[in-house]
Amino acid sequence: MGPKYKIGDLIILNDFGRLVIDDNQNRIGLIISGPTNMFYSMKQVIDPDEEPFYYWAYDIMIGDELIIEVPQEFIDNLVTKDNLGVE
Numbered sequence: 001m002g003p004k005y006k007i008g009d010l011i012i013l014n015d016f017g018r019l020v021i022d023d024n025q026n027r028i029g030l031i032i033s034g035p036t037n038m039f040y041s042m043k044q045v046i047d048p049d050e051e052p053f054y055y056w057a058y059d060i061m062i063g064d065e066l067i068i069e070v071p072q073e074f075i076d077n078l079v080t081k082d083n084l085g086v087e
Contacts, residue, residue, distance in 0.1 A: 017074030034058030
């Protein structure tokens with residue numbers, strides 16, 4: 001899956017993102033950097049035979065707080081076609 005967001009997009013942390021990152025507060029954020037293709041290895045030392053887990057991450061501003069490397073799976077787009085009344 002490719003990146004879903006770009007710099008300047010208004011976002012909101014989804015339920016899982018609020019649980020993990022933001023003490024379950026529902027606040028609006030702004031993408032200020034990214035997307036960055038990140039990877040996570042299940043082992044401390046990268047094994048050449050192991051397939052790492054890749055994901056897209058973004059730096060976001062929520063109020064006066066910068067939160068870095070937020071996985072794409074933790075955020076939702078605040079502005080959607082449903083919100084705009086577009087069919």
